[in-house]
Amino acid sequence: MADKILKNIDFEKVLDMASLVAYQEGQIVSRTLVQNKAVSITLFAFDTGEEISAHESKGDALVYILDGSAFITIAGKAYTIEAGQSIVxxxxxxxxVEAAAQFKMLLTVIFPV
Incomplete structure (x- = not known):
């Protein structure tokens, strides 16, 4: 059997992605599913008021909101992203990324190789 690239997730099972990370008071909780030179896939649960301050990534980052809504700022422009929506x-x-209220997201970053 080949080595699995995905980790911290069940195989061959129907999953509710939002249930794979839980909210914790005053914290940002993350669960890494893939981390390598080409791609990073991580689930996040943000408690109200938590944030990741402005930074840059070497790869394009696709955010998909699983639950709640988030404030995302890109190059100084603010966006409100709701559950079921995404932004690059x-x-x-x-x-x-900032949580005005609790929210969960799936973050996929694609790096140049």
Whole structure:
């Protein structure tokens, strides 16, 4: 059997992605599903008021909101993203994520190889 690239997730099982991370008071909880030179896939649960301050990534980052809504700032422009919606944060552009209320997201970052 070949080595699995995905980790921390059940195989051959129907899953509710939002249930794979739990809210914790005053914290950002993460669960890494893949981390390598080409791609990173991580689930996050943000408690109200938590944030990741402005930073840049070497890869394009696709955010998909699983639960709640998030404030995302890209190059100084603010967006409100609701459950079921997504946005791409381009590589090399400053971006930040903030929780006005609890929310969960699936973050997929694709890196140049």
């Amino acid at each position: 944060m381009p590589a090399g552009i400053p971006h930040a």
